[in-house]
Amino acid sequence: MKARRISSRIVEIRPLGDGLARVDLEGPDLARGAACGCFAMVEVPGGGYVLPRPYSLFLTVNEHRVALLVKNMGRGSAALLASQPGDELAVLSPLGNEFPDPVGSCWAIAGGVGAAPFGYLAAREGVEIIFGAQDAGQSGFAGALEDVGASVELATLDGSAGFKGTVVDCLLARLENDQPDMIFSCGPTGMMQAVAAVAREHGIACHVSLEARMGCGWGVCRGCVHRDASGGWRCICEDGPVYAAADIFAAVETVKGAGS
Ligand SMILES: Cc1cc2nc3c(=O)[nH]c(=O)nc-3n(C[C@H](O)[C@H](O)[C@H](O)COP(=O)(O)OP(=O)(O)OC[C@H]3O[C@@H](n4cnc5c(N)ncnc54)[C@H](O)[C@@H]3O)c2cc1C
Numbered sequence: 736m737k738a739r740r741i742s743s744r745i746v747e748i749r750p751l752g753d754g755l756a757r758v759d760l761e762g763p764d765l766a767r768g769a770a771c772g773c774f775a776m777v778e779v780p781g782g783g784y785v786l787p788r789p790y791s792l793f794l795t796v797n798e799h800r801v802a803l804l805v806k807n808m809g810r811g812s813a814a815l816l817a818s819q820p821g822d823e824l825a826v827l828s829p830l831g832n833e834f835p836d837p838v839g840s841c842w843a844i845a846g847g848v849g850a851a852p853f854g855y856l857a858a859r860e861g862v863e864i865i866f867g868a869q870d871a872g873q874s875g876f877a878g879a880l881e882d883v884g885a886s887v888e889l890a891t892l893d894g895s896a897g898f899k900g901t902v903v904d905c906l907l908a909r910l911e912n913d914q915p916d917m918i919f920s921c922g923p924t925g926m927m928q929a930v931a932a933v934a935r936e937h938g939i940a941c942h943v944s945l946e947a948r949m950g951c952g953w954g955v956c957r958g959c960v961h962r963d964a965s966g967g968w969r970c971i972c973e974d975g976p977v978y979a980a981a982d983i984f985a986a987v988e989t990v991k992g993a994g995s
């Protein structure tokens with residue numbers, strides 16, 4: 736699906752606590768081609784910012800409306816979260832590839848903003864999401880996923896809500912009694928690397944969605960390149976962000992307690 740520059744407007748910003756929010760955008764055919772893993776380059780509202788910012792598409796509300804999950808990370812995301820319904824902004828979408836269609840049971844392991852792609856799988860039978868956050872205050876994206884029908888197990892580092900420990904600890908604990916057919920993961924690179932190592936040890940097919948700083952989102956600036964398992968380079972916006980984990984992460988030992 737070829738990405739298009741779409742004149743859009745903010746419809747709603749739903750706060751989820753601690754600098755997190757669901758942001759709904761509307762524009763002509765904005766949801767066309769949207770799928771789990773795709774992202775959009777979103778103009779920072781208010782002017783004064785040259786580069787748009789990449790955000791995973793969280794949900795298709797209808798053919799003209801999509802939702803994002805946004806965390807306040809810096810000036811661009813703060814400006815987006817400070818905008819008002821009706822504010823206009825340009826969106827380049829959809830970009831990137833997508834997670835494969837889940838076959839059988841699938842556990843989606845997400846950390847922080849890595850929750851966003853899995854809105855598209857929320858209502859799928861056989862899909863369960865394990866979401867990791869620092870503490871209960873940072874768990875707002877888990878609530879956003881549950882609101883759209885997802886089955887979510889929450890893991891917090893301090894044990895203030897859900898399982899106490901990292902998502903990797905939670906994954907290992909669950910694997911003592913059960914095993915999915917597939918694992919998907921999105922979040923901090925260290926977390927995904929640890930998830931990929933666990934999946935490899937258990938012989939479970941695993942796909943990951945990489946994150947990088949992005950300048951353009953469509954293969955021009957080369958700002959988003961990432962090493963792969965063979966030592967080569969991948970241009971994440973062009974041939975990712977979703978990859979088979981074995982193509983990106985060389986075999987490593989499971990690190991208990993890695994990632995969030
Ligand atoms: C494919 C893709 C999908 C993404 N999906 C989401 C999403 O669904 N929700 C969401 O909230 N964020 C998502 N992000 C991250 C988001 O793009 C950044 O948080 C955002 O660009 C920060 O812009 P800023 O101007 O607020 O921060 P800046 O002022 O540019 O930076 C603030 C801090 O954030 C760090 N940072 C900025 N961008 C990134 C990045 N891409 N990766 C790691 N650290 C970064 C900087 O190093 C700095 O420490 C995604 C990124 C990619 C590449």
Ligand code: FES
Pocket residue numbers: 948949950951952953954955956957958959960970971972973
């Ligand atoms: S973000 Fe420019 S090449 Fe990937």
